[in-house]
Amino acid sequence: MTTTSNVAAPPATPVPQHRSAARRRTPASMAGAAVKYTLVLLFLIIVLMPAYVLVVTSFKSGSEIGVSGQWDLPERWTTESWAKAWSALRPSFLRTIELAVPVALISSLLGAANGFVLSRWRFPGADVVFTLILFGMFIPYQAVMIPLRDIVTTIGLPPGIPTLIFVHSVYGIPICTLIFRNYYATTVPEDIVEASRVDGAGLLRTFRSVILPVSIPGFVVTIIWQFTSAWNDFLFAIFLSNTRNGPITIALNALAGAQSPDYAAAMAGALITSLPTLVVYILLGRWFIGGLMAGSVKS
Incomplete structure (x- = not known):
């Protein structure tokens, strides 16, 4: 008489719980991102500076226009x-x-x-x-x-x-x-x-x-x-x-x-x-x- 034994399947490998969907950012990557965004902001400011002077000056009266006060907001806004x-x-x-x-x-x-x-x-x-x-x-x-x-x-x-x-x-x-x-x-x-x-x-x-x-x-x-x-x-x-x-x-x-x-x-x-x-x-x-x-x- 042949006897058939039931062999138990090996247990499944548990998935590590310490893995997260989002990769944890390292200090080096955070520093690189900070430098990148700082440079982008700096270039944006440089590009927008002439536009700021252009817009601000267009709303000033004649007496307010001058080299010394070109960065100042108008005292009286006029169109x-x-x-x-x-x-x-x-x-x-x-x-x-x-x-x-x-x-x-x-x-x-x-x-x-x-x-x-x-x-x-x-x-x-x-x-x-x-x-x-x-x-x-x-x-x-x-x-x-x-x-x-x-x-x-x-x-x-x-x-x-x-x-x-x-x-x-x-x-x-x-x-x-x-x-x-x-x-x-x-x-x-x-x-x-x-x-x-x-x-x-x-x-x-x-x-x-x-x-x-x-x-x-x-x-x-x-x-x-x-x-x-x-x-x-x-x-x-x-x-x-x-x-x-x-x-x-x-x-x-x-x-x-x-x-x-x-x-x-x-x-x-x-x-x-x-x-x-x-x-x-x-x-x-x-x-x-x-x-x-x-x-x-x-x-």
């Missing part, structure tokens, strides 16, 4: 300087909106079209064409001011905002093309382009119906870039426009560069001038880095 600055900048502010918005849209659309063709249509000499387009990014603006003015005069564009829209749109094509070419080559799958070809869509139909709807990250980057470049431009504006028909940077220079400048109004004008670009970054900034990185790594 007279803001009203004066807005009165001087309002016409050029509206003209600059008419400049920056079309420039951002036109150069972004042209860059998207160029980037799609150069990334998906391998025609003979495509790399040479792309290199020549990128060459425009490395030409200093100062080197082409006089020839550019002659070209604009020959074309017959009226001085002011129409000329600046044309110039900024053309000069924005290289950077927009580079961004969109990298985005389409590394992020947009080839399968959706092939599927549209199978369905009978041509190049333009594919670009309009398939590519543009998935290009939002690229457009966020180029729109922020081009809007900021056009809004903050001074070199093109001083050569191709004047205070009567130019953008806000010309008007701000006239406001701050008078023989007896009103420093409070100039500070308020600088804040008014920087407000639209700040709003654009606040609204679209969280997609900006994502859009930049979308075309930087091949998936």
Whole structure:
């Protein structure tokens, strides 16, 4: 007769109770974190110091403005300087909106079209064409001011905002093309382009119906870039426009560069001038880095 004995299973190894979910911080790591945050705070203070002087001075009266009291808060807060600055900048502010918005849209659309063709249509000499387009990014603006003015005069564009829209749109094509070419080559799958070809869509139909709807990250980057470049431009504006028909940077220079400048109004004008670009970054900034990185790594 065979006897079967029951063998007891070995007891499970108990889990140590001294382990915690969060790792206990060592003195060295705490000291490193303290140094890191101290440096961040120091750099933040250094960056915000000019902004503090700018804001505080804009609310001071003329008698309070001086080198000795530039860090002091206003004894009497007033918005007279803001009203004066807005009165001087309002016409050029509206003209600059008419400049920056079309420039951002036109150069972004042209860059998207160029980037799609150069990334998906391998025609003979495509790399040479792309290199020549990128060459425009490395030409200093100062080197082409006089020839550019002659070209604009020959074309017959009226001085002011129409000329600046044309110039900024053309000069924005290289950077927009580079961004969109990298985005389409590394992020947009080839399968959706092939599927549209199978369905009978041509190049333009594919670009309009398939590519543009998935290009939002690229457009966020180029729109922020081009809007900021056009809004903050001074070199093109001083050569191709004047205070009567130019953008806000010309008007701000006239406001701050008078023989007896009103420093409070100039500070308020600088804040008014920087407000639209700040709003654009606040609204679209969280997609900006994502859009930049979308075309930087091949998936």
